[in-house]
Amino acid sequence: MKTYEKAIEKVILLSAIMATISVGLITFFIFRSGLPVLLEYGIIDFIFGTTWSPTNGDYGILPLIAGTLSITIGSLIIGVPTGIACAVFLAEILQKKWAKAFKFSIELLAGIPSVVYGFFGLVVLIPAIREYILPIYQFFDPEVSQTGFSVLAGAVILAIMILPTIVSMSENSIAAVPVEFKEASLALGANKMETIVRVLIPAAKSGILSSIILGMGRAIGETMAVLLITGNMAKIPGTILDPVATLTGTIAMEMGYASPTHQQVLFAVGIVLFVVIMILNIIAQLSVRKIGGNA
Amino acid sequence: MDPRKLRNIKKAKNIAFYGIIGLLAAATLTVLIIIIGYILLNGFSHIDVEFLTQEPRKMGKEGGIFSVIIGTLYVTGVGILIATPIGIAAAIYFTEYAKEGKGVILIRFFTEILAGIPSIIFGLFGFAFFVIFLGMGWSVISGGLTLAMMVLPTLVRATEESLKTVPMSYREGSLSLGATKWQMITGVILPCCKPGILTGLILGIGRAIGESAAIMLTVGGSLRVPTSLFDSTRTMAVHLYTLASEGLSQEKTYATAALLILIVLVINGAANLISSKLGGSNGN
The missing domain is CATH 1.20.5 (Single alpha-helices involved in coiled-coils or other helix-helix interfaces)
Incomplete structure (x- = not known):
């Protein structure tokens, strides 16, 4: 009986470290497949090269980085204020029973598959941009790209996709602020708005910040939605209506027909993506831990 | 003033x-x-009977999505079947066996990190490891294993949350009656956590069904009904992407997207229902 229990304990321990093993395997195989070509081409040339043309042997990913960065920043500009507003609304303003329904809606938003977002962007957002935004833009810049596949489209769809991450984590950290803080502020004569802006949000700062970092990681890593709506042109964008290609989209699109060398290069793109996201995740994890310590 | x-x-x-x-x-x-x-x-x-029961013709331009539905069930099923026991066991480890220390903190940390890795990276990994290195090719099993890794953190988190709600007195009561630790876990603790585990499972299935980037690189895109674990197939999300990007048929694209949304609604509704029931019965 004793040995039976011991064996079970071992199996359970093995299951618990499965995630750690997975992270290790992923890191190893991504690097093993992409690192040789990355070193051979030169990391500096790879990251700062301005021409991405794999069929001609040009592997500069700066246009892809610019593409990813532009739609990520765009999505944060739209998504962060909206997300924090929703979190405040949920934690402080809405009544309990309505808050539950609102939370469920946010969860639904998180549950919609990314390819559905992409499809929605393709059939609704892009025609809308062509119809309503383009004429205004053309007034100032007649040369602007007219397809609608653009930084703007990517940023809007990504903003919707990162909302659930920002809302749920920010709401948790606002709700975790000790009630005494709120009471003290109200007792000093501050009204509800002043309490929210001057006390609750500053106290929940690190949680909100890590929700933004996680949202950013999600935006950078998002693939299929972006692939359908950004136009996939590996050029550094000049305006928000320019088409762009992203790191993720390029991997997904070109993997299917890539030659062996080209495949290795796509793995090298994967390394860059992986490192950036790992750094963001680790920062977010560490700051979440810090909140746990403070509370 | x-x-x-x-x-x-x-x-x-x-x-x-x-x-x-x-x-x-x-x-x-x-x-x-x-x-x-x-x-x-x-x-x-x-969406009609024909759409659900006929195989796609002309690359999905005509006919239905029967083989795609079967492919989705296959890949999701394999992924969930592999991930569920591991996820539950990992959660049991964290709540019942782990003693707080550096090692446990590290294991937890990597579980969270795994949750943050984007699906395209899982896809690249699955392609390099399962498809090429282990020689499984573009197949249901390559995709299922990749999916299992992706949904593992979701399952661990949901199970752990519900294990934590089991009162300490249940454990003490069970152990004092002479049960071994494992008997206590299987006889007392896990039955209490059924709704929580089920919620995690349903959310994992939801994530698996909606997944596309990782599946595309590990399962391929064959439109035939898979007959073995080593056949390539296509899932609904990948099918939707192909239809949308190639503009094959407006009708079929909308129908596939609507079906995916319906599944998401049902899944989230079910998860919500179960977890709110759980909240109600927690008192007993």
Whole structure:
């Protein structure tokens, strides 16, 4: 009986470290497949090269980085204020029973598959941009790209996709602020708005910040939605209506027909993506831990 | 300044503050309703028996999506079957066996990190490891194993949350009656956590069904009904991407998207129902 229990304990321990093993395997195989070509081409040339043309042997990913960065920043500009507003609304303003329904809606938003977002962007957002935004833009810049596949489209769809991450984590950290803080502020004569802006949000700062970092990681890593709506042109964008290609989209699109060398290069793109996201995740994890310590 | 003026400014500020917050929250809700409504309205009328039971013809331009549905079930099923026991066991480790220390903190940390890795990286890994290195090719099993890794953190988290709600006295009671630790876990603790585990499972299935980037690189895109674990197939999400990007058939694309949205609605509804029931029965 004793040995039976011991064996079970071992199996359970093995299951618990499965995630750690997975992270290790992923890191190893991504690097093993992409690192040789990355070193051979030169990391500096790879990251700062301005021409991405794999069929001609040009592997500069700066246009892809610019593409990813532009739609990520765009999505944060739209998504962060909206997300924090929703979190405040949920934690402080809405009544309990309505808050539950609102939370469920946010969860639904998180549950919609990314390819559905992409499809929605393709059939609704892009025609809308062509119809309503383009004429205004053309007034100032007649040369602007007219397809609608653009930084703007990517940023809007990504903003919707990162909302659930920002809302749920920010709401948790606002709700975790000790009630005494709120009471003290109200007792000093501050009204509800002043309490929210001057006390609750500053106290929940690190949680909100890590929700933004996680949202950013999600935006950078998002693939299929972006692939359908950004136009996939590996050029550094000049305006928000320019088409762009992203790191993720390029991997997904070109993997299917890539030659062996080209495949290795796509793995090298994967390394860059992986490192950036790992750094963001680790920062977010560490700051979440810090909140746990403070509370 | 005149105190009345000051009060007016304060009032205006208040109105602006609540106005902006209310507006943004309403906008979020509106976007959700528009997305779901638009796709359901345009796609629902094209979902019929033929669409669900016939195999795709002409690359999906005509016919139905029967083989795609089967492919989705296969890949999701394999992924969930592999991930579930591991996820539950890992959660049991964290709540019942682990003693707080550096090792446990590290294992937890990597479980969270795994949750943050984007699906395209899982896809690249699955392609390099399962498809090429282990020689499984583009297949149900390559995709299932990749999916299992992706949904593992979801399952661990949900199970752990519900294990934590089991009162300490249950454990003490069970052990004092002479049960071994394992008997206590299987006989007392796990039965209490059924709803929580089920919720995690359902959310994992939801994530698996919606997944596309990782599946595309590990399962391929064959439109035939898979007959073995080593056959390539296509899932609904990948099918939707192919239809949308190639503009094959507006009708079929909307229908596939609507079906995916319906599944998401059912899954989230079920998860919500079970977890709210769990909240109600927690007192007993």
